[in-house]
Each structure stands twice: as structure tokens, then as C-alpha cells.
Amino acid sequence: MTVRVQAEDFDVGAEIDALTRDRHTIGGVTAFVGLVREIAGGDAVSAMTLEHYPGMTERQLEAIEAEARRRWPLDDVLLVHRYGRLEPGDRIVLVLTASAHRQAAFESCHFLIDWLKTKAPFWKREETPQGDRWVEAKDSDDTAAARWAENPVWPGG
Amino acid sequence: MKVLYFAWLRTRIGVAQEVVEPPAEVTTVGGLVEWLKTRGPTYASALANTKVVKVAVNQEYVPYDHPVGPGDEVALFPPVTGG
Numbered sequence: 001m002t003v004r005v006q007a008e009d010f011d012v013g014a015e016i017d018a019l020t021r022d023r024h025t026i027g028g029v030t031a032f033v034g035l036v037r038e039i040a041g042g043d044a045v046s047a048m049t050l051e052h053y054p055g056m057t058e059r060q061l062e063a064i065e066a067e068a069r070r071r072w073p074l075d076d077v078l079l080v081h082r083y084g085r086l087e088p089g090d091r092i093v094l095v096l097t098a099s100a101h102r103q104a105a106f107e108s109c110h111f112l113i114d115w116l117k118t119k120a121p122f123w124k125r126e127e128t129p130q131g132d133r134w135v136e137a138k139d140s141d142d143t144a145a146a147r148w149a150e151n152p153v154w155p156g157g
Numbered sequence: 158m159k160v161l162y163f164a165w166l167r168t169r170i171g172v173a174q175e176v177v178e179p180p181a182e183v184t185t186v187g188g189l190v191e192w193l194k195t196r197g198p199t200y201a202s203a204l205a206n207t208k209v210v211k212v213a214v215n216q217e218y219v220p221y222d223h224p225v226g227p228g229d230e231v232a233l234f235p236p237v238t239g240g
Contacts, residue, residue, distance in 0.1 A: 034240055050239065051164055053232060056216035081239060100214025121213075121232075122221055123164035134165045135180055136237030 002077060003061040005052060007084040010094055019076050020099055026075045028102040030109035032095040038088035040135070043128040048135075050083040050092070054123040057081075060120045068097070068112050072104040079112065081122065111148050119147040158227055160193070163234035166210065169203035178227075186212045187221035189231060209235050 012033055020026050036048055065077050078096040086092060095112045099105040124135040161174040179192045180184045190210065204210055212219055213232040225231055 006200065053161070053163055053213075053216075053234070056213055059216055117240035118237065119218075120239050121163070121234065121237050123235065124238045125164070133166075133234070135238040137238050138158070141240075 002079070003058055003065060004078075004080045005054075005057050005061070006080065006082060007101045008079050009082070009091060012091075012094060015080070015094060015096060019078055019096055023075060023098075025100055026098045027100045029096055029098045029103045030105040032093070032113045033091055034093040034113070036086045036088050036090045036092060040126055040128075042128060043126075045084055045088060045126045045128055047087045049085045049125045050101045051125070052081075052083045057121045061116070064112060064115045064119060067115070068108045071111070072097075072099065072108040074099050074104060074108055077108070077112070079091050079116070081116070081120065083122070087115075088139060091121075114141075114144045114148060127134045158189075158225065159230045160189075161230065161232040163232065165235055166203050166233050168174045170199050184224055184226070186214065186219060186225055186231070189225050189234070190221070193233075204233070210215065211236060 012031060016029055016031065020029060023129040038045055044068065060125050061079050061081065064077055068074065068077060074097055076098040078094065080094040082092055093116070097105045118141050126133055126135055158179065159174060159176055159197050162170050162172065179189060183189050183192050190204055190207060196203050207221070211234050212221065214223055215226060215230050
């Protein structure tokens with residue numbers, strides 16, 4: 001289980017190096033990096049603050065990772081999610097999936113970020129010229145996550 | 158029983174966490190939320206629409222009919238927006 005919730009930034013290249021070093025069964029790594037955008041809902045965002053639920057957040061991320069490992073043959077998984085105040089361009093989240101084959105790596109990475117967005121206890125508060133506001137959950141995120149509920153398990157190979 | 162509030166529930170109710178002693182007839186999450194609403198106008202307003210109030214007991218998501226009791230850690234929060 002490799003799940004980290006931290007205020008500090010992360011180095012994508014260094015994380016991939018650490019994940020794959022001397023592990024020659026890995027044929028591919030998929031990385032998803034989520035960034036803070038400067039525009040949300042048509043308004044300029046000067047910064048956002050991410051709040052989380054220490055303890056439960058880690059437990060949920062571990063449960064999400066376990067579900068990905070159950071569905072796909074993965075050599076390794078890394079989930080890093082930041083909290084605190086972040087500015088446009090800053091990295092928010094990193095998902096790395098490593099597998100012998102690209103299909104498992106791609107699909108599980110997509111699954112992990114979709115599930116994380118609807119299940120991991122994080123909340124964003126944006127700073128805009130109109131004042132601060134809490135980000136509302138999007139139905140499209142629920143739809144994206146629900147897609148995986150019906151997805152058959154990885155057929156193997 | 159410890160109750161934690163996150164995101165706009167925390168800012169609207171005005172506390173991050175508190176220890177409460179609801180009456181004995183409060184035995185479920187739904188009962189607890191209804192009882193919390195009686196604690197003041199900020200509670201009643203923040204908890205008015207329970208469709209957007211998610212609940213975790215002892216750090217696991219639970220439905221409103223889930224039991225609660227003394228010693229539990231109950232968290233109330235809006236739908237999550239991480240990632």
C-alpha cells in the first residue's frame with residue numbers, strides 16, 4: 001500500500017524512478033497528475049485550499065488502491081494527494097500505476113482518479129475576485145465513477 | 158460521542174468538532190442529524206438539506222440508518238471534491 005497525503009509538492013520523475021527501480025517485471029507506468037487551474041466556472045481562481053479528514057482520507061485512499069489491485073494485475077500503485085493552499089499550476093494529485101502491460105496500467109490509473117474524486121474525503125475552497133467559495137461536487141464526476149461499477153474485471157494476461 | 162464537521166458544514170456551524178451527549182432515543186445517524194438540528198439556527202440551516210450531508214462513523218461511510226452510540230466518531234461533510 002502506497003498512499004501519501006501531504007502538504008509538500010512531489011517530483012513526478014523521482015516518484016516514477018523510485019517505483020520502477022530494479023523491478024524488471026514492470027512493462028509500463030501510467031501517470032495522472034492533477035493541477036490547479038486558473039479558471040473555474042468562468043471565474044478567475046487565484047488560489048485554492050484543500051481540506052481533508054486526517055485518518056479517514058488515508059483509509060479511503062488505501063481502500064481505493066486495494067480495489068484497483070483486485071481488478072487489475074498491478075506491480076505497484078502510488079497515490080499522492082496534497083492538502084493546504086495551492087496556486088494555479090501547482091500539482092494537486094499524483095496517480096501512478098505500474099504493470100507488465102499497458103492496458104492494466106492505463107485502465108487502473110483512470111479508475112483510480114475517477115474513484116478518488118468521488119470517494120476520498122477532500123474539499124476544495126477557491127479564492128476568486130467574487131470572494132471565497134466551496135467547490136460543489138459535479139454530477140459528471142459521479143457519472144465517471146459509476147462507469148467503473150459496471151466494468152468487468154480485467155480478463156487477464 | 159465526538160462529531161466532526163468539514164468544509165462548508167464546518168464554516169456554517171462554526172466548529173470543527175465537538176463532544177455531544179444526545180438523548181438515549183438517538184440511536185441512528187439520521188436521529189443524530191435531526192437532534193443536531195435542534196441545537197440552534199446555524200445547525201438547522203447547515204443540516205437542512207441532508208442530500209448534501211454525507212456521514213462517516215469511525216471513518217467509514219455509512220447510510221442514515223446506521224447505528225450510532227457513545228464513543229463513536231461521527232463526521233458530517235458535503236460531497237467530496239478532491240482530485
